[in-house]
Amino acid sequence: MRWRRLVLRLFLAVATALLTLGLLLGWWDSAAMDTDGTRQASPVFTPERPSLGAAVRDFFGIQPEPERQPIAFTHKVHAENRIDCTSYCHTGAAVGPVAGIPGVKQCLICHRTIATDHPDVEKIATYEERDEDIPWQRVYGYPAPAHVKFQHAPHIRAGVNCSTCHGEVEQMTVAVRAVELNMGFCVDCHRQHKASVECIACHY
Numbered sequence: 090m091r092w093r094r095l096v097l098r099l100f101l102a103v104a105t106a107l108l109t110l111g112l113l114l115g116w117w118d119s120a121a122m123d124t125d126g127t128r129q130a131s132p133v134f135t136p137e138r139p140s141l142g143a144a145v146r147d148f149f150g151i152q153p154e155p156e157r158q159p160i161a162f163t164h165k166v167h168a169e170n171r172i173d174c175t176s177y178c179h180t181g182a183a184v185g186p187v188a189g190i191p192g193v194k195q196c197l198i199c200h201r202t203i204a205t206d207h208p209d210v211e212k213i214a215t216y217e218e219r220d221e222d223i224p225w226q227r228v229y230g231y232p233a234p235a236h237v238k239f240q241h242a243p244h245i246r247a248g249v250n251c252s253t254c255h256g257e258v259e260q261m262t263v264a265v266r267a268v269e270l271n272m273g274f275c276v277d278c279h280r281q282h283k284a285s286v287e288c289i290a291c292h293y
C-alpha cells in the first residue's frame with residue numbers, strides 16, 4: 090500500500106507546483122490588464138481564461154486588495170454628508186447599463202473648495218496637474234470569458250436597492266466586495282420576480 094501513498098503525494102506536489110506557477114504568472118498579466126478596467130473578450134465564444142493564473146483566481150474569486158486603491162476614498166464620510174450614490178458619482182446606474190466610477194472632474198466639483206488640505210484630497214489635485222485619471226481598481230465586475238452583460242437601469246427601475254447587490258456601502262470606508270454576484274444569485278431573484286431566465290438575457 091505504500092506505493093499508493095507515494096503516487097498520491099507525487100500528484101499533490103505536481104498540482105501544488107502548477108497552481109503556484111499559475112498564480113505567479115497570472116498576477117503579472119492581471120496587473121497589466123485590470124488597471125484600465127478594459128475587458129478583452131474573445132470574438133468567438135469561449136469560456137477559456139487567458140492564463141492558468143486567471144482561471145485559478147476566477148475559480149477562487151480572488152480580488153485585488155483594497156489597499157491597492159490609489160486614494161483611500163471613504164464612502165461613509167460622503168454618505169454622512171448626504172451625497173447620494175447616483176447624483177454626482179454613479180450617475181449611470183439609474184439610466185444605463187454601467188454605474189460608472191467617478192474621475193478627477195467629478196471629485197473636483199466639490200474638492201476645489203472642500204477639505205483641500207486633506208492628504209488624500211491633495212492627491213486628486215496631483216492627478217489633475219498630471220492630466221491623468223485616477224487608476225481605480227475594480228471591486229465588482231466579471232471576467233471577460235464569462236461573457237456576462239449586466240444592466241443597472243432595469244434593476245433600479247424595478248426598485249432593487251444598491252445594497253441588495255453591493256452590501257451596505259454607506260458604512261464602508263474603501264469599498265470591498267460584500268456580495269458574491271454569481272449566477273445562482275442572479276437567477277434566484279429572476280425566478281422570484283418572474284424576470285427573464287433565458288441564457289441570452291445575461292450572456293452574449
Ligand code: HEC
Binds near residue numbers: 162172191198210
Ligand atoms: C458632492 C460633493 C463631493 C464630491 C463629488 C466628492 N466629495 Fe469628497 N468630500 C465631500 C465632503 C462634504 C467631505 C467631508 C469634508 C469634511 O468633513 O471636512 C469630503 C471628504 C473627502 C475626503 C476626506 C475624508 C476624511 O476622512 O475626512 C476625501 C479623501 C475625499 N472626500 C475624496 C473624494 C474623492 C476621491 C472624490 C471623487 C471620487 C470625492 N471626494 C468626491 C464632498 C464631496
Ligand code: HEC
Binds near residue numbers: 182188230
Ligand atoms: C441587481 C444587482 C445590482 C444592483 C441592484 C446594483 N448593482 Fe451595481 N453592479 C452590479 C454588477 C453585476 C456589477 C458588475 C457589472 C459588470 O462588470 O458588468 C456592478 C457594478 C457596479 C459598479 C462598478 C464597480 C466596479 O468595481 O467597477 C458601481 C460603481 C455600481 N455597480 C454601483 C451601483 C449603485 C450606485 C447602485 C444603486 C443605484 C447599484 N450599483 C445597484 C449589480 C448591481
Ligand code: HEC
Binds near residue numbers: 276279
Ligand atoms: C433582487 C432581484 C434581482 C437580482 C439579484 C438580479 N436581478 Fe436582474 N432583474 C430583476 C428585475 C426585477 C428585472 C426587471 C425585469 C423587467 O423589467 O421586466 C431584472 C432585469 C434584468 C435584465 C434585463 C432583462 C431584459 O430582458 O431586459 C438583465 C440583463 C438582468 N436583470 C441581469 C441580471 C444579472 C446578471 C444579475 C446578477 C448580477 C441580476 N440580474 C440580478 C431582478 C434581479
Ligand code: HEC
Binds near residue numbers: 136270276279291292
Ligand atoms: C440572470 C442572469 C443569468 C442567466 C439568465 C444565465 N446566466 Fe450564466 N452567468 C451569469 C453570471 C452573472 C455569471 C458569472 C458568474 C461569476 O463569474 O461568478 C454566469 C456564469 C455562467 C457560466 C460560467 C462562465 C465562466 O466562464 O465563468 C456559464 C457556463 C453560464 N453562466 C451558462 C449559462 C447558461 C447555459 C444559461 C441559460 C440556461 C445561463 N448561464 C443563464 C448570469 C446568468
